[in-house]
Amino acid sequence: MDAAKTTRINDLLTTVYNDILRVEERELKKSRFKDISIKEVHAIDAITMYEHKTTSQVARQLKITPGTLTTMVNHLVRKGYVVRLRSDDDRRFVRLGLTRRGRLIFRAHESFHRHMIQSFLQDMDDDQVQLIEKALLNLQAFLEYPETRTDK
Amino acid sequence: MDAAKTTRINDLLTTVYNDILRVEERELKKSRFKDISIKEVHAIDAITMYEHKTTSQVARQLKITPGTLTTMVNHLVRKGYVVRLRSDDDRRFVRLGLTRRGRLIFRAHESFHRHMIQSFLQDMDDDQVQLIEKALLNLQAFLEYPETRTDK
DNA sequence: ATCAAATAGTTTCATCATCAAAATAATAGC
DNA sequence: GCTATTATTTTGATGATGAAACTATTTGAT
Numbered sequence A, B: 001m002d003a004a005k006t007t008r009i010n011d012l013l014t015t016v017y018n019d020i021l022r023v024e025e026r027e028l029k030k031s032r033f034k035d036i037s038i039k040e041v042h043a044i045d046a047i048t049m050y051e052h053k054t055t056s057q058v059a060r061q062l063k064i065t066p067g068t069l070t071t072m073v074n075h076l077v078r079k080g081y082v083v084r085l086r087s088d089d090d091r092r093f094v095r096l097g098l099t100r101r102g103r104l105i106f107r108a109h110e111s112f113h114r115h116m117i118q119s120f121l122q123d124m125d126d127d128q129v130q131l132i133e134k135a136l137l138n139l140q141a142f143l144e145y146p147e148t149r150t151d152k
Numbered sequence C: 001a002t003c004a005a006a007t008a009g010t011t012t013c014a015t016c017a018t019c020a021a022a023a024t025a026a027t028a029g030c
Numbered sequence D: 001g002c003t004a005t006t007a008t009t010t011t012g013a014t015g016a017t018g019a020a021a022c023t024a025t026t027t028g029a030t
Helices: A003-030 A038-047 A055-062 A066-078 A100-120 A126-144 B003-030 B038-047 B055-062 B066-078 B100-120 B126-144
Strands: A082-086 A094-098 B082-086 B094-098
Touching: A003 A038, A003 A100, A003 B003, A003 B100, A003 B126, A038 A055, A038 A066, A038 A082, A038 A094, A038 A100, A055 A066, A055 A094, A066 A082, A094 A100, A100 B003, A100 B126, A126 B003, A126 B100, A126 B126, B003 B038, B003 B100, B038 B055, B038 B066, B038 B082, B038 B094, B038 B100, B055 B066, B055 B094, B066 B082, B094 B100
Parallel strands: none
Antiparallel strands: A082 A094, B082 B094
């Protein structure tokens, strides 16, 4: 593999990587939702508009401990984005839902991502998108199945 | 733009995005460098083996405040990865350097990234790499020059 | 039916990363 | 020689996080 090329792609990937969260955070501060952090937005995103997941389901998805999610949910409830719903069938479970305001954030975040991906894939045909997808799958495999790494 | 495709790429990008730091952190904990966090590795990476940058240069590069870098450098000095060198020409400046141990981390991190990019670009020819680069440049433009966004 | 074990969530306590603003040290410009 | 500027550090606060102890509820075995 050509070293200069690898370096160029690495630098680009690194820059983009670091920018994503920073830009999301900055956009938030400019929006009408100034009382919320990007991590909290991601929690809202995981809670979703579409079903009422339990606390541990959401924690697992976000790959944080249930304790951490509990405190995030406390904040989000206090700020009026999230509601806790007790399950009636099994009262140990807490199900999470979004308020109207929470759903607004959910959709705004969704829209940001949609626009981001549209820029990413700008002017590409199906084959080209397919190639991008393959590259991302390669990367995913590298990250998730380290035992398959041939080098290292 | 095809919505299903956009969603697929978005989900992949999100997964990969979230995995990178987690995997880097996990690899560290398995390595002989257990007393260091991934943020500290990135500071070491920014300090570099090759020159002696000042505290503010490094802080600017990492996009953190000088105060934050000062505390990180305190930790890294205490743990034996970094040295502070006072400039002789202008004694206000603090120049940063790596110890032998710091350089080991620097190279290990560099190597991780190289392998990651090699997986990412696995089996691709020059044209294909070029396409990936273009996609990343699109994304970078989206993130860094929001005023050029046509939609939103 | 009872009680021990398992399960879901919360609380507590500690740590890390971070910033803003005040403080300190050194230099530059008049 | 002061005063303003610059580089760094200190201080005080906050948010995100995990581990482990704790509470509430349910399940399962007897």
